[in-house]
Amino acid sequence: MGFMDFFKKKNSGDVAKDRLKLLLVSDRADCSPDVMEAIKNDIIQVISKYMEIDAEGLDIQITQTESESNNGTVPALFANIPIKDLKHSC
Template sequence: MDLFKFFTGKPSSKEVAKDRLKLILIHDRANVSPELLEMMKTDILEVISKYVIIDDGDVDVRFTKTDESEGSAPALVASIPIKKMRAR
């Protein structure tokens, strides 16, 4: 256990840098440019906005990896805060 994280509640700069490097490697291995990821994010938000009202400021869309027993694979993870459902 990282004692710095335990006492402050924040990850150390080493952990943050390590996580950022992992994300960069995942993006490279998935062969996804930042422009393509932004286009995907825009399309996803456009579709979801038909059904719900979302908080655009806190949207987080990124690539990560899955933890599979036969190896990891890229995965798209989206955190999209919903303000309320649209009336039908």
Template structure:
């Protein structure tokens, strides 16, 4: 019913173009991730490197996935922490250095 009223007044939300671009955006997030599993792997390695500067993590149990719900895609990471690093010097650039 609301849809009908919206359509009568030509509201944005009823535009099929908006629906198309939104569906396309979601499907491409998944397509592109599937095409390049090595992208997820590279991300995983980068995450490990960055996080390891702050805490000790279980690298073997680390999981990174793209989860799709109705109309959003989320990057979900499960990273078991083994130990926090005590000697993290706040403010100072880390010894390990970034890229």
């Protein structure tokens, strides 16, 4: 590997770490991509009742977050739902 390549390429160690993080989330949750897709579609349906959302830009994932009650980390479902238009005040 040339000297300049070193700066261009992402280190393989970081690639490994990123891949593992994603992999373990699905391993731990035991959630198949199909199940995740189903959850995503249901969320779209429910939210769409109240506002117009960008279904394409919607992103959900199971990650870990610091628990407030004890010191450990707990799994959490994060959903990033871009709103296109608030239909009317709810």
